[in-house]
Amino acid sequence: MTSRLLRLPASGRLLVATDIQGNLKDFLRMMALFEASPEDSVLIFTGDLVHGPDEYTEHHWPDYLGTPYRDESPEVVRAFMEARGRYPGRVHCLLGNHEHAHVGGPRTAKFHDDEARVLEERLGPGPTQALQALFREFPLVAVAPNGIVLLHASPSAKLSSPDELENLQLEGYAHMGIDEFFHVPVLGATLWSRMAQPEQARAFLAPLGGRIAIFGHDVVREGYERVGDEQLCVSTSFALFDEHKVYVELDLAQTYPNVHALRDGVELKKLHG
Numbered sequence: 001m002t003s004r005l006l007r008l009p010a011s012g013r014l015l016v017a018t019d020i021q022g023n024l025k026d027f028l029r030m031m032a033l034f035e036a037s038p039e040d041s042v043l044i045f046t047g048d049l050v051h052g053p054d055e056y057t058e059h060h061w062p063d064y065l066g067t068p069y070r071d072e073s074p075e076v077v078r079a080f081m082e083a084r085g086r087y088p089g090r091v092h093c094l095l096g097n098h099e100h101a102h103v104g105g106p107r108t109a110k111f112h113d114d115e116a117r118v119l120e121e122r123l124g125p126g127p128t129q130a131l132q133a134l135f136r137e138f139p140l141v142a143v144a145p146n147g148i149v150l151l152h153a154s155p156s157a158k159l160s161s162p163d164e165l166e167n168l169q170l171e172g173y174a175h176m177g178i179d180e181f182f183h184v185p186v187l188g189a190t191l192w193s194r195m196a197q198p199e200q201a202r203a204f205l206a207p208l209g210g211r212i213a214i215f216g217h218d219v220v221r222e223g224y225e226r227v228g229d230e231q232l233c234v235s236t237s238f239a240l241f242d243e244h245k246v247y248v249e250l251d252l253a254q255t256y257p258n259v260h261a262l263r264d265g266v267e268l269k270k271l272h273g
Helices: 022-034 073-086 115-123 125-136 179-182 187-192 198-208
Strands: 004-008 013-017 044-047 091-093 141-143 147-149 210-214 225-227 230-233 246-251 269-270
Touching: 004 225, 022 044, 044 210, 073 091, 073 115, 073 125, 073 187, 147 198, 179 187, 198 210, 230 246
Parallel strands: 004 141, 013 044, 044 091, 147 210, 210 230
Antiparallel strands: 013 246, 141 147, 225 230, 246 269
């Protein structure tokens, strides 16, 4: 049975990347960084591997989308599947709202009226079934013994026990608008919330034994933003210029008391440095 809670080891390096959204170059850069790291390293993408812009040319590219790229979502999914097979137990992706659109969630419409339909049409029937099976396996949350918690969006959901994550159903929400789905217990906020108050973050982290939540979903132009003592929002790829893209690298054997202990150039690193 698929677990919605991924438990990480108590030692080794942890590399965290957010929101690739079809950017194959940035995905492969993250893989190269992972492959250059120690053999006990773990790489986690926090969701939204897919659904990038494909209606613009490089010469008509809006600044708000950062460095131009071509949406290569099918290639990103294939590369992820190959990496997961090559490094079993060491390469993971959490469920993002864009993946959820393929397996029962609200249909995302950032660049198309129905981005899931457009990608599935590009893939064809067989690869679509493989993609859906893959996404159904994605956990929602990852937690490490040192108190690091990873999720797609900000930690504002009301969570009283880890068991609540295991009991969630992904299907049955395709008919909902985002505003309605946001109020679905635990699942809605975990996939869509852009802001959590400090007390909300602490309440979400407590039943997981967590101290720090790291997530993406929102776009931080400078690459990352600390929110209170408990939250770190990171932008690794989507909608940023290459020089501002950031990933996180942590020591799973070290305890970080709060997000202010995460340092530029040490734990918070440039993707294209």
